Amino acid sequence: MKAGNATLSGYGTTIFEAMSALAREHTAVNLGQGFPDDRGRLDLRRAAADYVIDGHNQYPPMMGLAALRQAVAAHNRRFYGLDVDWQTEVLVTSGATEALLDGFLGLLEAGDEVVLFEPVYDTYVPVIRPRDELAAAFSPRTKLVVLNSPMNPAGKVFSRDELAFLAELIARHDAFAICDEVYEHLVFGDARHIPLMTLPGMRDRTLRIGSAGKTFSITGWKVGYITAQPHMLRPITKAHQFVTFTTPPNLQHAVAVGLGLDDAYFQGLGPALARSRDRLLAGLAALGVPVLTCDGTYFVVLDVSRWLRPDEDDIAFCRRLVIDAGLVLIPMSAFYETAPPRHLVRACFCKDDATIDAALQRLAAWAARQPA
Numbered sequence: 034m035k036a037g038n039a040t041l042s043g044y045g046t047t048i049f050e051a052m053s054a055l056a057r058e059h060t061a062v063n064l065g066q067g068f069p070d071d072r073g074r075l076d077l078r079r080a081a082a083d084y085v086i087d088g089h090n091q092y093p094p095m096m097g098l099a100a101l102r103q104a105v106a107a108h109n110r111r112f113y114g115l116d117v118d119w120q121t122e123v124l125v126t127s128g129a130t131e132a133l134l135d136g137f138l139g140l141l142e143a144g145d146e147v148v149l150f151e152p153v154y155d156t157y158v159p160v161i162r163p164r165d166e167l168a169a170a171f172s173p174r175t176k177l178v179v180l181n182s183p184m185n186p187a188g189k190v191f192s193r194d195e196l197a198f199l200a201e202l203i204a205r206h207d208a209f210a211i212c213d214e215v216y217e218h219l220v221f222g223d224a225r226h227i228p229l230m231t232l233p234g235m236r237d238r239t240l241r242i243g244s245a246g247k248t249f250s251i252t253g254w255k256v257g258y259i260t261a262q263p264h265m266l267r268p269i270t271k272a273h274q275f276v277t278f279t280t281p282p283n284l285q286h287a288v289a290v291g292l293g294l295d296d297a298y299f300q301g302l303g304p305a306l307a308r309s310r311d312r313l314l315a316g317l318a319a320l321g322v323p324v325l326t327c328d329g330t331y332f333v334v335l336d337v338s339r340w341l342r343p344d345e346d347d348i349a350f351c352r353r354l355v356i357d358a359g360l361v362l363i364p365m366s367a368f369y370e371t372a373p374p375r376h377l378v379r380a381c382f383c384k385d386d387a388t389i390d391a392a393l394q395r396l397a398a399w400a401a402r403q404p405a
């Protein structure tokens with residue numbers, strides 16, 4: 034019998050799925066996959082339910098409901114001062130995941146080169162290498178840069194200065210940027226999210242992706258939105274037309290309601306999540322676990338060197354932790370194509386206090402049983 038696609042067949046199950054399956058088997062506390070314990074806002078859940086009951090259950094427009102596209106344009110204006118034409122510059126997708134795929138399909142051709150930052154979220158490949166190394170990654174064939182800021186898994190929020198350096202490289206090499214900004218509102222303390230699109234010369238080279246999943250704590254809904262000028266959006270829309278064509282209308286309707294919430298909602302997201310981060314960090318500090326700086330996202334990176342057995346890597350460590358401690362963390366090597374670190378793991382803190390406390394208790398009990 035002929036085989037399926039060789040490239041795709043070569044990939045294993047994602048680490049998130051594998052660890053979640055192991056978690057179920059060992060009834061472990063799951064700080065692996067990034068989804069909140071939160072049930073989502075009642076007003077949005079109600080809006081989605083009512084829209085179905087009211088009978089809006091047929092194909093919505095391919096570009097997305099007008100109300101949602103208008104809401105995305107208004108959101109761009111409200112938070113970033115971007116003037117966006119909702120009719121020609123906004124596309125609704127089935128999650129940021131589809132938006133990324135549409136972006137790659139719509140912009141790339143065989144032979145084009147793409148610059149990625151490691152560690153990368155697994156849909157594409159520390160942080161910000163030295164600038165000369167970044168510059169050297171560009172070539173005349175570079176068509177696209179993929180930037181995820183705030184960055185999963187590193188918890189890094191790119192500064193204006195770093196973005197300006199990148200913008201100069203993009204302009205010099207006549208490239209495009211796909212900016213995965215799904216954590217745009219999940220930043221902490223003094224950190225500020227700055228869309229690359231707002232930098233000089235970047236408006237017509239940048240595709241900006243947002244996700245309702247992260248902004249409204251409803252990761253299962255898979256509603257994403259792309260903002261880009263028509264010359265970029267047109268081919269991407271062609272990809273979307275073949276990939277999903279559309280996204281459930283009730284969810285689009287409810288997300289439009291969500292994007293219209295007042296400033297206080299959006300401004301409250303970072304501080305609320307920072308509280309959970311700090312709860313986890315305090316517990317880790319008490320156990321003497323070093324962590325990397327975390328200015329945004331759902332995630333913090335832990336250095337587990339002192340617990341690694343000789344020859345044990347982060348993957349084996351995480352498996353051992355599920356089985357022996359009943360706690361799921363994600364090995365950071367999953368986010369690298371080349372030369373992965375072996376002593377770092379990712380923990381998700383977008384959880385209830387009770388989940389975070391249970392995770393810390395399990396880790397503490399397990400740590401007490403480890404050789405000194």
Ligand SMILES: Cc1ncc(COP(=O)(O)O)c(C=O)c1O
Nearest residue numbers: 128129130154185213215244246
């Ligand atoms: C950086 C990043 N991009 C995209 C996604 C996927 O977003 P969505 O659920 O909207 O497809 C995630 C989900 O964890 C993510 O962390």
